[in-house]
Amino acid sequence: MAQHPGAARRHHSLRLGRKAYPYLSILPVLIVVALFAIYPIIHAVRMSFYKYLLTRPNDHPFVGLGNFIEVITSYYFKNSIQVTAIYTVAAVVGVVIYGLGVALLLNTSIKLAGPLKIVILLPWALPAVVSGLLWKWILNADFGILNGLLYALGLIDSYIPFLADPTLAKLSLIMAFIWKEGPLVAIFFLAGLQLIPDEYYEAAKIDGGSAWTIFRHVKVPLLRAVFLIVIVYETMTAILTFDTIYVLTGGGPADSTALISWFAYAEIFKGLNLGHGIALAIIIAAVTLVLILVYLRALKPEEATS
């Protein structure tokens, strides 16, 4: 007799527990993410409508869209948009080609695929600050090993100031990006390649497909989802490149490597103009979001039929 109510209660609490479990299980993550998302975003958006100068901490009048208008009409905006666009396109295209190439190579049975697999992840594991410094030191105009090697091989007559020339500095930055980000892209593509069932290749070979047609008509379409992940992720990473620029070029020479995100940093931490910096950051976020939506549309995987 006495067991019945107890069993019913246990049953009841079990059902309640089952209903509450999903929410309880994600609660710790939600708290941490919300703490560093909701308030900061509201705070940031609010600040973008006020004149916020750290030099005058107690005086911040409402200026509406004033900050946005001021940054868009600033001396650096047009140039930095151009620099950001060139850099992002070159860096993303470069890193995708490099990563895909490395993955295709790793997926073969050549002798050096093994050693390459062991070292491929190394650059990815380093702090961007450190990889930036590595390249700065290698590209150094007076003592750099790259200049030393080119000179010793007789390829150049005098040392090249890689980081003092606007075009070479951009190229150096893109190369440092590819070196650092390429490994992750390669591993993503490799994981995707390994998921393609062998029958697909065999079918294509029986149909008389060359290596190129197999690549173009079997591998690339099947890797569409991987392309999407990689392009979205690397676009966001490239647009927001900061650490590498900070140590490698400092945005120079003559702002030739200063992305918009660099000016967001400069406005906040050097100009102490928080309103300007945050307005720029919001513009970057909006552009990134639009780009992601465009990618999602363009690369949307076909439904079950494919």
Added chain:
Amino acid sequence: MNQRIGRRIESVSLNLLALILIIFIVGPLVWVAVASIQGENELLRHPPRIIPHDPTLDNYDYVFTGKIPTAYEVKGQLRSRISQEARLIPAALKNSFIVATSVMIVNLVIGSIAAYTFAWQRFRGRTFLLNFILGSRLLPVMAVAIPYYVIIQTLGLLDTYISLILIYLALTLPFSIWFLSSYFSGIPKDFEDAAHIDGCNTFQALTRVVIPIALPGLVAAAAFAFMASYNEFLFARFLTQSIDSQTGPVIISSIAGNPDASYSLISVAITLGLIPPLILAIVLRRWLTEGLSTSITLR
């Protein structure tokens, strides 16, 4: 016959390409390690020597014990180029390690529990909450840097490990949730059902059945969280004020930013900073590829 020659040429050229890639990837790391065992006078030759004639551990000795390298005394005037800050490197790397390990553990525990729920449970608000967590990373860090500072200051956590751990959790959890929930949904549901039939509740099914199967994915997620925290620079730079909490990237960039810095000591700093992530990358390589191939799908 012709075909065999063709295949031979293909194999040789692919191996050559792989060799060039290996040199491109490893070259910079080897060079900085070589530079760290050269004296300043040898390093600043024109052109520099790839194989040092006079290798020395003096630079490391200076970082760990404070003994001035003899190469500096030879030239006398170079004494000023010694960067005092280089001596902070071991402590900074220790800070990095503590912060990154804490983030990794907490991230893995609360992240895998939440990811499992997102992968298998159906509940009201699931899509919204998942999108909220993933979308929280869209705003550039510059925009939230100042609000983050305000939060950390309000909590009284400036210049502490906890401030960095909290922020890195917020930065790394969305990725872990995405990665692990797609990883978990790749595991056949039968395993979980079997656990339920054996009388496990959802949490027990996770800890006793799913986690052992999902080990490669968990290791990969842990590695991502560790690396991201170990390598983060912007927040570490402006939320830390002293060597009590300053991390490796902060100290390394500060040493290198000093116009008077010694190149061999910068190389030592970089080399020491390289060691932990490189060990991790080599050890976890297999797990990472395996983890990724389960969590991505071709559709």
